[in-house]
Amino acid sequence: MPEKDESQAKPREEPRIGVYVCNCGGNIGNVVACDNVARVLGKLPNVVTSHSHMFMCSDPGQNLIIDDIKEKGVNRVVIGACSLFLHEQTFRSAVERAGLNPYLYYHVGLREQVSWVHHDNPKEATDKATRMMMGGIAKARYMRPLEPVRLDAGKHALVIGGGVAGLRSALDIARRGLQVTLIEKSHYLGGHMAQWERVFPTHQKARVLLKELIERVLAEPNITIHTGAQVVRTQGYVGNFQIKIRQEPRGVHGAFPNEQEAVAVCPIKQRREFDYGLSTRKAIYRAYNGCVPESLVIDWENCTKCGECVKVAPEGMINLNEEAREFDLKVGAVVLATGFKPYEPLYGEMGWKEFPEVITLAQLHRLLDDEGPSDGKFYWNGHPVRDVAIIHCVGSRQIEGVHRPQPDGNVNNYCSRVCCTASMSMAALIRQKAPDAKVYDIYEDIRTYGRGHEDYYRNAGKEQVTFLRYFAEEIPEVMRADESADRPLLVKVKDHLTWGETIELPVDLVVLATGMMPNPVDDLIGMFKVSPGNDRFLLEVHPKLRPVETAVNGIVLAGTAQGPMNIQESCAAAGAAASKVAALLIQGEVELEPFVAVVDPERCNGSGKCIEHCPQEEALTLETFTENGRTFQRAVVTPANCNGCGVCAGVCPNRAIDVAGWRLDEFEAMVEAITDEIPAMEGAI
Amino acid sequence: MTNTLKIDALVVGGGIAGMQASLDLADQGYQVALVEKNPSVGGMMAGLSKVFPTLDCCSCITTPKMSAVAHHANISLMTYSEVQSVMGNEGDYQVRVMKKPRYVIEDECSGCRSCEMVCPLDLPDYDNEYGRGAHRVIYVPFSTAVPQKALIDIDNCIYCGKCLKACTTNAIDFAQQPEYVNIETTSIVLATGYKTTPYDAKKEYGGGRLRNVVHGMMVERLLAPTGAYGRQLRPSDGRQPDNIAYVQCAGSRDLTLGVDYCSRVCCMYAIKQAMLLAGALPMADITIYYMDIRAFGKGYEQFYENAKAMGIQFVKGKVARITEDENQNPILRVELIDQNSRVVERKHDLAVLSVGMLPGFDPNSMYGVPVDKDGFIKAPNPNISPTLTMREGIFATGTATGPMDIVDSIITAGAVAAEAAAYIQSHNGHRQLVAEQTERSVTHA
């Protein structure tokens, strides 16, 4: 039975408005005459106090508000400052500390909307700031106290992606006593880290480190893992996401003694993704030896179901008719840890695909891996490799007009962060494996920035790696050498370490130090309504202050899904993401903004127009009521599903529905005030 | 007077890393005490002008965090306090903290600064302005300090009593003694931060000797709205500089100083300052002498590109020595790496040393937590568990674990909170189990 909403009532108390204009340390004050604005606004009706201040967000600034509320009886607060994205929470909590309902404060964006965009016109900017504040003050007269929508939250999180970041955040969340489901698209855990043999900065064996982490994750009773699994549908909101997962069949369950035979009889040969095509595999295969889960898996795309493997395997081990399964989960928060993919050069980009002797850094890692396709011997095409050129920044730090764009029309203008140190580590390793080899390292800047990274740079120098420096505008050229030459390739570099001389390097192998691109996750972006940045990686709320949260409450980021990072940084981000999830879910309850639709029961006649136009699922329903023997229909809001868009308010023929905190009467008052006369002031503005 | 405080986590150091770690733990419902040796929280970040790569005004993003740690129901904030001893075992530490006397009763002081107005003595402000500004003998540390409470530099006080009369809340107490707080805590988080390389460390650069050779933090203060001058000037004559040089790796990647690592932030802060200076002094030429520009973070490369587009000059060269001419203009002797290491001399009117990071504190003797060869806290498993230290129950975050910028400090603060929270959870769980078992055995005995 919907009762008459308390907040619907006209404010009973006389509004006593406190007005605060922030200088923002000059960000606003250098353009807008803040003191004057504050003085002018002080003359408006209901304004009991009006100040300007260097930093409203600082403690002294906040105390000013608190004192005014307590001592001057201020009961509505209007602040003109930076963007509310930065400081709405700060000021709400100050207002609340003073004992006032936090929603009796209104924030006017004087920095983003005024001083930054009108820095060349201080006079008009001051005028605009004044008018916007007048609008805020007008709204304040109509503001009512609001309460956040409180909802039960499932103490359960979903982690999407089983790379090192996903594993680490699953572990951290579970150790805090919450339930975790981890889903991984591929059929094994660990992501890219499994492909590197040794990792900087410790030179430890990556798969050993990874195995330790996976074992800790497996030992954690709060974690459930599904491989071959992806999200297909989502619904809901923070605290209560309903998620449908689809898990591909594996086809093989458990190990059996004659696995090798079952693989051998398979007639299909495919390029092995794990080795970036440097080796092949069958349609029944294992990503790599020692992977988790260990059992073989069927490559359904290429399997012809000839049944040869089934014949040799023990009864019931292999099931070529296994079906995919779908299941539902209810979780309170989601960690996106979908990782990266190595940049794939465009055809002909520094000889890529044009010459077989051009490989990527990731392939070099596989080639030098003791358990890799050539057992770690530095061979190419059956011959030992002698001289190598490593070219940095392939697919990173690109410049528009110089580099060919990606299919979406953009170049990758970011640094991929890991390739420099990874290249230094590989360059030294080559010299150790092939002491006679010449290694040329062709770079723009060497970015061995992290703790211990510089050692790799120095070590490469000690190993007599030759450094050449190119400028992005003059990309090195890779070409086929003459028939007669004893090295198949020639690399032409304009080297700026030697007066910009053009140097030709005859080499056996060219390694492109390819950077990172985000794994394509358009489906997840659509389903969770998160946004990618210009660099296509997932976007955080604030790149300095809130680096692991997204703009969608309850969805956080971990690892390289957000941008290039090394393992250490991915694990740190994963931990930070876990902290946010824990803080959100540990209480078993989440708070949502109260800006949701409210129905005026006196006015609603059940026309159903609002429901027709509502873009949200299950936010509005028509329900039947009986009151004093009379039966009628009325719209009812489910606050958790409403996003406060206000479409309903626009279509209701009876003005019976409104958005709390943003009612039509408030808008009307604001519009009127913005177009009103600015009160005169002695002295000029 | 001695109090005992039972908490889940003690965070040492109130810079951005320590503040964020405290908030992330407190938001999870844990009881936290944050101990900061200075009279205000905020750390180095509180003194910066704007931050790369967003050019957000730094106070605007620091002060709310400072305020949040002061007001969080689960955080006990102790500024101007130092840990005196750490006893006990893994998961059960007893820590004694000394609150240094401010000679101003914290609970009484309203931060109105009337005392400052009447105090007759000015002292150079070394802590916040690198000697380029002044504060009174009784002073609130800086305008956005948290807490906004005055303190007295008792060594320089002449006891004239003017502040005593001016104070409206009777907060001044010349006889104040240190107070001690005993803390029982399950875990400790070290967030003790960094200090910059002293700018006179490399004698060849003349820092501290040549007047127009300054360091990065001094420029931050010139650019900050809260700084002492509010405009750009060169120290020798107060004139606006119009040909500024940045000397990168001044104290980093320099084996002669025993610092073999990269300090990670100097490229970016130099670029940032150059952009801000170019905005403030549109006619000035700005040149950055560098070995490698390390713009590796998210959005940093574009920031670097923007600086180039603004006309900031980038010269790949190693500065060997700085001297000055008769007008005190710095003369840089530069080895131009891009020109086969040709050596040239370049005259500027202000040279800024992009000083690097050194560890702020060695926790070994007090906490039994060893540092690595670079002097920062040693991490036993840096790849997977970057916030662990060699001692169980003690964790580390921010620049205490190596040079890093603000966003990375915030991320590792989140990570340390997760690591510590898991530790507290298992410990408290264990403690509860022991308690239950004890109870059971008692009732059934």
Ligand SMILES: Cc1cc2nc3c(=O)[nH]c(=O)nc-3n(C[C@H](O)[C@H](O)[C@H](O)COP(=O)(O)OP(=O)(O)OC[C@H]3O[C@@H](n4cnc5c(N)ncnc54)[C@H](O)[C@@H]3O)c2cc1C
């Ligand atoms: C050549 C090279 C060498 C490197 N060497 C080092 C080194 O020596 N030291 C170091 O510290 N770092 C190194 N790195 C970086 C390191 O590989 C990464 O930091 C790390 O692997 C990132 O882990 P992640 O979990 O973020 O991403 P990933 O490893 O990419 O894992 C993401 C996981 O998510 C899964 N996934 C993707 N989309 C979905 C979906 N929709 N649903 C479910 N699952 C999904 C993927 O299958 C994958 O398993 C190197 C990188 C490269 C390219």
Ligand SMILES: Cc1cc2nc3c(=O)[nH]c(=O)nc-3n(C[C@H](O)[C@H](O)[C@H](O)COP(=O)(O)OP(=O)(O)OC[C@H]3O[C@@H](n4cnc5c(N)ncnc54)[C@H](O)[C@@H]3O)c2cc1C
């Ligand atoms: C010139 C310059 C410009 C910069 N500009 C930027 C920028 O634009 N953007 C950016 O991202 N980064 C920038 N940085 C880097 C930034 O300052 C650091 O990343 C950040 O401040 C590190 O924070 P922290 O908490 O780790 O350390 P700190 O800020 O050093 O905090 C450590 C705190 O611990 C306290 N403490 C130390 N020892 C003890 C003890 N024993 N007991 C109690 N308390 C103790 C200290 O007093 C201090 O308050 C810049 C650095 C410099 C030098």
